[in-house]
Amino acid sequence: MNAREELIRRLAIKRSRQLGSLSTEAFAELELAVRDNPSAFVDDAEEEAFALVAQALAKLNESQHDDDLLDDDQYVQARAQRLARLGASCAQALSLDENCGDALLLQLLAADHSPDELVGRLLDLDVHLDDACGPLSAGATGDAWADVFARPHLRVKAALARTCADTARFAMARATCDDLLALAPLDSLGARLTYALTLARLEDEDGFEWLDVREGRKGNAWFHLSRALLMYKLGRMPAARRALNGYDRLCTGGAYILLQPIFVDTYLPDRPAFEPGSFLEATLAAHEAEPIIADTPDFVWWASEQPGFYDSAVSYCERNGLDWRDPNAP
Amino acid sequence: MAFDPQREDYQRLGLRFASTLDTSSPAEATRAFATFGRRFARERDTLPQSDGDRAFHLVATAAKHIDYELPFADDAEAEKLIQRGHALLDEALQLDARCYDAMRMKAAADNPSFEAFFSYLTEHAEEVRRTCEEQRDHILANDDADERTLLAADIAMRPYLRWIATQAEQALICGRNREALRLARVDLEADPRDVADARFTAAFACAKLEDEQALDELLHGAAAKRRIRPANDAWALIARLALAHKHYDLPAASALLNELIRTYPHAAESFVRQIELPEGVFARLSVRPYSEDELVLAISEATVLLQEGRDPEGRGVLSAWVAAQAAQTLPRAVLQMLAEQAEANARATGRGADHGKQGGSR
Numbered sequence: 241m242n243a244r245e246e247l248i249r250r251l252a253i254k255r256s257r258q259l260g261s262l263s264t265e266a267f268a269e270l271e272l273a274v275r276d277n278p279s280a281f282v283d284d285a286e287e288e289a290f291a292l293v294a295q296a297l298a299k300l301n302e303s304q305h306d307d308d309l310l311d312d313d314q315y316v317q318a319r320a321q322r323l324a325r326l327g328a329s330c331a332q333a334l335s336l337d338e339n340c341g342d343a344l345l346l347q348l349l350a351a352d353h354s355p356d357e358l359v360g361r362l363l364d365l366d367v368h369l370d371d372a373c374g375p376l377s378a379g380a381t382g383d384a385w386a387d388v389f390a391r392p393h394l395r396v397k398a399a400l401a402r403t404c405a406d407t408a409r410f411a412m413a414r415a416t417c418d419d420l421l422a423l424a425p426l427d428s429l430g431a432r433l434t435y436a437l438t439l440a441r442l443e444d445e446d447g448f449e450w451l452d453v454r455e456g457r458k459g460n461a462w463f464h465l466s467r468a469l470l471m472y473k474l475g476r477m478p479a480a481r482r483a484l485n486g487y488d489r490l491c492t493g494g495a496y497i498l499l500q501p502i503f504v505d506t507y508l509p510d511r512p513a514f515e516p517g518s519f520l521e522a523t524l525a526a527h528e529a530e531p532i533i534a535d536t537p538d539f540v541w542w543a544s545e546q547p548g549f550y551d552s553a554v555s556y557c558e559r560n561g562l563d564w565r566d567p568n569a570p
Numbered sequence: 571m572a573f574d575p576q577r578e579d580y581q582r583l584g585l586r587f588a589s590t591l592d593t594s595s596p597a598e599a600t601r602a603f604a605t606f607g608r609r610f611a612r613e614r615d616t617l618p619q620s621d622g623d624r625a626f627h628l629v630a631t632a633a634k635h636i637d638y639e640l641p642f643a644d645d646a647e648a649e650k651l652i653q654r655g656h657a658l659l660d661e662a663l664q665l666d667a668r669c670y671d672a673m674r675m676k677a678a679a680d681n682p683s684f685e686a687f688f689s690y691l692t693e694h695a696e697e698v699r700r701t702c703e704e705q706r707d708h709i710l711a712n713d714d715a716d717e718r719t720l721l722a723a724d725i726a727m728r729p730y731l732r733w734i735a736t737q738a739e740q741a742l743i744c745g746r747n748r749e750a751l752r753l754a755r756v757d758l759e760a761d762p763r764d765v766a767d768a769r770f771t772a773a774f775a776c777a778k779l780e781d782e783q784a785l786d787e788l789l790h791g792a793a794a795k796r797r798i799r800p801a802n803d804a805w806a807l808i809a810r811l812a813l814a815h816k817h818y819d820l821p822a823a824s825a826l827l828n829e830l831i832r833t834y835p836h837a838a839e840s841f842v843r844q845i846e847l848p849e850g851v852f853a854r855l856s857v858r859p860y861s862e863d864e865l866v867l868a869i870s871e872a873t874v875l876l877q878e879g880r881d882p883e884g885r886g887v888l889s890a891w892v893a894a895q896a897a898q899t900l901p902r903a904v905l906q907m908l909a910e911q912a913e914a915n916a917r918a919t920g921r922g923a924d925h926g927k928q929g930g931s932r
Binding site: 354355356359360363406407408409410411412442443473474475530531534535536537538539541542 | 683684685692743744745746747748749779780816817818820874878879880881882887888890891
């Protein structure tokens with residue numbers, strides 16, 4: 241979530257409303273002025289709350305830089321402190337605006353509930369935001385994301401979709417993704433990525449093909465991995481091999497990350513931004529696919545047996561000076 | 571219903587013996603048959619039998635060792651039981667190269683992964699079907715369709731029913747839920763009475779696919795109405811419970827859990843413990859309907875439903891929820907005892923209490 245950019249946009253829109261109808265040029269100029277000094281444009285409690293959230297997220301990102309240097313205990317402690325700070329900032333934001341969607345969402349995520357409990361709370365939050373801010377709609381532009389004030393609620397739905405998939409509630413994940421794609425067809429939040437994994441897990445080939453066509457068959461780590469899983473589950477082994485091969489060739493470090501999963505922390509509040517085709521993309525896809533992969537117990541073993549796959553993983557590991565943990569080691 | 575290997579062994583020899591009796595004198599035949607039970611138990615070798623019958627007897631004995639004795643044996647005894655079981659299966663195959671039960675049971679041990687075992691079963695399924703059907707058709711063509719003939723024809727098909735049922739169960743374990751459902755339906759079509767209880771596997775596959783309509787059809791459709799046992803067995807209830815939980819309908823999930831607790835003795839304890847048993851290599855273990863053992867078996871098979879999803883303890887989302895709900899119904903002293911048992915078991919097997927399947931540790 242690029243909170244600073246959203247804050248600038250929100251403030252510019254609010255100020256332009258006060259000023260009456262502005263030309264495009266005038267609005268662009270206003271936006272530049274806001275960018276220069278956002279806090280000067282904060283003049284209601286709602287934006288004050290959002291600014292607090294933006295600030296808290298910026299601090300959170302800064303504090304994560306040195307995580308790699310910590311041992312496990314230190315990491316757990318640092319993480320707990322970070323989440324507590326975030327929770328406190330959210331509480332402060334909510335004292336200014338009790339319906340600040342991002343503060344409500346981040347507060348839930350920072351509380352570190354079990355995914356099962358989180359589902360219930362996100363469902364409640366979704367309903368609460370419907371009541372408090374009115375239900376979402378695709379609006380005049382045809383995409384709810386274009387309305388910057390609708391984005392917090394869209395993020396709640398995206399978190400709900402991912403948490404449903406995490407807790408093996410795939411019909412609910414599918415329904416939420418359908419909802420998101422109807423509201424925001426350009427899908428800036430990547431609901432289609434959650435959707436692809438969900439359809440693979442439900443072994444819904446027609447659904448997956450529909451989604452792949454919708455995506456222009458462009459493919460990405462989620463789609464390649466989902467297709468490999470789907471074909472494997474359906475027992476269509478030549479197609480599964482082709483899909484796995486595509487995943488290996490087109491996703492940087494894809495083979496490595498499948499055989500050597502890396503811990504990825506809770507998304508606060510949404511999926512981190514990644515460069516298309518990057519190692520981070522493959523890492524996030526493999527992380528989100530983890531429960532589905534575990535549910536297909538021999539998939540990773542099968543993948544590692546496919547010609548070239550294991551070698552590709554090892555070679556990526558060596559080229560990049562990464563760790564290789566022996567899964568059989570105690 | 572389940573397959574009982576000892577009973578099937580008895581039925582095979584009984585049929586063979588009856589076919590050798592002089593049916594022109596019913597009184598004579600009745601008298602001769604009166605000795606059958608004793609001879610079956612004590613002087614088996616004096617009874618007429620084919621190599622196929624002898625092979626099946628070895629299979630039944632191996633099944634007794636591996637499926638019914640092994641889970642209760644200590645380590646030293648376990649090794650002996652496994653060796654004895656395998657020697658019996660080898661011998662069975664020497665007597666009858668088409669003893670598919672023995673082939674399948676050996677393959678279960680010889681194949682290192684679920685995937686490899688599943689592939690093996692898939693590879694040979696057609697051959698098993700053809701052979702069993704040939705044998706059945708042969709029996710039906712040569713005899714009058716009396717009760718004995720029908721039983722013999724029925725027995726001829728059983729290795730195939732077991733083969734497909736195992737294949738379906740393996741597909742479910744491999745995460746191939748559509749294939750599991752398809753195979754279970756093949757089994758149900760071949761045997762509408764469902765001796766193999768393939769509908770249990772089908773119910774879990776429907777729950778995995780979150781296909782409520784398919785589950786309804788399976789449990790309450792036309793075919794279900796012809797079955798003797800109503801759809802209130804542990805598998806049906808757990809499948810519906812899992813679906814309710816997946817729809818986040820927690821009141822419905824709780825109601826189904828309570829129904830299970832009312833139906834099965836010591837159910838709450840079983841849901842707290844959630845023991846994972848090895849699958850029966852001959853067939854799903856034959857246990858009394860609505861007994862504690864039946865629920866333990868169903869919970870063990872429900873691992874695919876229970877242990878899915880992210881959960882802080884790594885035990886699976888539904889597993890954690892069900893255990894917590896069930897624990898609420900138990901007195902503190904019982905919970906304490908269960909916790910101690912779990913700890914002792916974890917120590918004995920050298921594993922932690924954590925039996926999660928998720929990778930990706932930090």
